[in-house]
Amino acid sequence: MSELSELYQEVILDHNKSPRNFHRLADANRRAEGYNPLCGDQITVYVKVEDDVIKEISFEGSGCAISKASASMMTDSLKGRTTAEAEALFDRVHKMLKGEVNPGDDSHDLGKLAVLSGVCHFPARVKCASLSWHTLRTALKREKEVASTE
Amino acid sequence: MKPAQGVIAPQGLRTGRTVLDVARIREDFPILKQQVHGKPLVYFDNAATSQKPQVVIDTLNRYYATENANIHRGIHFLSELATAEYEETRNKVKRFLNASESREIVFVRGTTEGINLVAQSYGRRFFKEGDEVVISAMEHHSNIVPWQMLCEQVGARLRVIPMNHDGELLLDEYERLLGARTKLVSVAHVSNALGTINPIGRIIESAHRRNIPVLVDGAQAAPHMKVDVQELDCDFYAFSGHKLFGPTGIGVLYGKARHLEAMPPYQGGGDMISLVTFEKTHYNIIPYKFEAGTPHIAGVIGLGAAIDYVSGIGLDAVAAYEGEVLAYATAQLSTIQGLRIIGRAKEKASVLSFVLEGVHPHDIGTVLDREGVAIRAGHHCAMPVMQRFGVPATARASFAFYNTGEEVDVLVRAVRKVLKVFG
The missing domain is CATH 3.40.640.10 (Type I PLP-dependent aspartate aminotransferase-like (Major domain))
Incomplete structure (x- = not known):
């Protein structure tokens, strides 16, 4: 598989075309906006947290296929997880995007998110894939309103 | 210029009484001889920065x-x-x-x-x-x-x-x-x-x-x-x-x-x-x-x-030649379905901004890069312009006098490949 087709795998193109959980969440109690000043990608992540568990999660915004698919898959994989688990998963995803883990290694527990591992061959696109995760972290910490990949 | 032929004569385009010998000019720019990702470099990011002649x-x-x-x-x-x-x-x-x-x-x-x-x-x-x-x-x-x-x-x-x-x-x-x-x-x-x-x-x-x-x-x-x-x-x-x-x-x-x-x-x-x-x-x-x-x-x-x-080289000759490259690129890209050119002023110079239906400019940029084509994708440090045209970003090809009609053809083929990937 060429690096390009490894980047744009069917699963990613599918999430880009039909993003999951792509809407506002009316009863969200955490919310943050993320912005990538390099390319203009914009995202809002909504989370409903109860007893430290992510009950509901969704997103809105505009961006490239990588950022949209990554956000879509993130929301899919975090429903029902604790906020601490979400944090830990972000660390593993980030390592994968930077090419620091082997996606075949099950101990990292990346699940479906492993299809994003091709991003590591495209350093300029790492920020696209991590934007939604940075935004989620901001939402969970409620440290500030706008997250940035910078 | 005859767009039907698919190329602008690369060895010497006649602009009025001046001949711009682009093949010879390209020899002056060592970076243009390079390959990227195994493909000859097509440098269309001149509005960001231009390449440097050996001198x-x-x-x-x-x-x-x-x-x-x-x-x-x-x-x-x-x-x-x-x-x-x-x-x-x-x-x-x-x-x-x-x-x-x-x-x-x-x-x-x-x-x-x-x-x-x-x-x-x-x-x-x-x-x-x-x-x-x-x-x-x-x-x-x-x-x-x-x-x-x-x-x-x-x-x-x-x-x-x-x-x-x-x-x-x-x-x-x-x-x-x-x-x-x-x-x-x-x-x-x-x-x-x-x-x-x-x-x-x-x-x-x-x-x-x-x-x-x-x-x-x-x-x-x-x-x-x-x-x-x-x-x-x-x-x-x-x-x-x-x-x-x-x-x-x-x-x-x-x-x-x-x-x-x-x-x-x-x-x-x-x-x-x-x-x-x-x-x-x-x-x-x-x-x-x-x-x-x-x-x-x-x-x-x-x-x-x-x-x-x-x-x-002479800036009048440069302007005339680049005008033809721009006109040719505009005509060729316009044949692609779903492609919209942003900026259709009567008087234009060397910049061709476009968007593709259903494909973000960033993804266009990545696919083109793998074909050896360097363009800019983003808001071009002009976010109010993007807002005015209702797009988050555009893909931008920008030309210099060392670019050729053949390079435009490579761009057009690469854009068609984008559509194939995202089709």
């Missing part, structure tokens, strides 16, 4: 290897040599812009610094609360933010000339913006995001009828067309060396002598003074008043080599 690279090398010294101070051979070359470049720039005096040429880091210099020096001296500065809807951030900073400092107001859906400024609206409070007009000669060539002659005339000075952001114009500051009668003109086939970190601010003389220094330091005591400092004469600290001497001398190189 510029050699000049930088020669300067550091045999002439390096500080200028305007050493009483030794090398310093005198470096000073002479540095000041000779000022004369070259004067001739290049057809300025009336070389003391009207100030060396700065680039267009951005040139505009900031005028905003902070001219602006802070002459603007008062309630005054207005007029810019346009298609400005680069570097011709927006310095004025916003000034407005915040002195309580002035920013006014914006609107544009139509083709990316042309609405001159009637512009006339209405000019008034007793207008202290300065600052507009791009050529838009970096849309390619529009603005009618700056008319813009300057209207402002001058009301005694309002005009700054022209020439970053995207100077590499593509002849600029005559006396004919334009502009008050300030700024451009960057690196977009003009010269080194990065060097640029030019032209200013009419009477303005520069009335303006306070922008930065303090060495070279910009004539006498310093702890009680009072007397400033140097123009242009040195604005060149504090050891300047980018190598950059200036390299810029001189770039100006010689471009002048040798």
Whole structure:
């Protein structure tokens, strides 16, 4: 598989075309906006947290296929997880995007998110894939309103 | 040009009575012989920065290897040599812009610094609360933010000339913006995001009828067309060396002598003074008043080599040839379904911005890169322009005189590949 087709795998193109959980969440109690000043990608992540568990999660915004698919898959994989688990998963995803883990290694527990591992061959696109995760972290910490990949 | 043939004769396009021998010109640019991702490099990101001819690279090398010294101070051979070359470049720039005096040429880091210099020096001296500065809807951030900073400092107001859906400024609206409070007009000669060539002659005339000075952001114009500051009668003109086939970190601010003389220094330091005591400092004469600290001497001398190189080709021939490349690329890209060109002004130069239905420009950029085609994808430091056209970003191909019709064909094939990947 060429690096390009490894980047744009069917699963990613599918999430880009039909993003999951792509809407506002009316009863969200955490919310943050993320912005990538390099390319203009914009995202809002909504989370409903109860007893430290992510009950509901969704997103809105505009961006490239990588950022949209990554956000879509993130929301899919975090429903029902604790906020601490979400944090830990972000660390593993980030390592994968930077090419620091082997996606075949099950101990990292990346699940479906492993299809994003091709991003590591495209350093300029790492920020696209991590934007939604940075935004989620901001939402969970409620440290500030706008997250940035910078 | 015959688009049906699919190529512009690469070995020599006839533009009027001048022949531009592009095949030979390409030999002057070592980087163009490179492959990226196993494909020949097609460099279409010239609006971001241009490539450098060997003569510029050699000049930088020669300067550091045999002439390096500080200028305007050493009483030794090398310093005198470096000073002479540095000041000779000022004369070259004067001739290049057809300025009336070389003391009207100030060396700065680039267009951005040139505009900031005028905003902070001219602006802070002459603007008062309630005054207005007029810019346009298609400005680069570097011709927006310095004025916003000034407005915040002195309580002035920013006014914006609107544009139509083709990316042309609405001159009637512009006339209405000019008034007793207008202290300065600052507009791009050529838009970096849309390619529009603005009618700056008319813009300057209207402002001058009301005694309002005009700054022209020439970053995207100077590499593509002849600029005559006396004919334009502009008050300030700024451009960057690196977009003009010269080194990065060097640029030019032209200013009419009477303005520069009335303006306070922008930065303090060495070279910009004539006498310093702890009680009072007397400033140097123009242009040195604005060149504090050891300047980018190598950059200036390299810029001189770039100006010689471009002048040798001739900017009229460059403009004619690039016009044909742009027309050919526009025609070819227009045949792709779902592709929309952003910026359809009648007068355009060297920039082709487009979007593809259902595909984000960033993804276009990545696929094109793997085909060896370098373009820019993003907001091009002109976010208000993106907002005006209702797109988050565009893909932008921008041309120089070393680009060819065959390269445009590679671009078109690569864009079709994008559609295949995302089909």
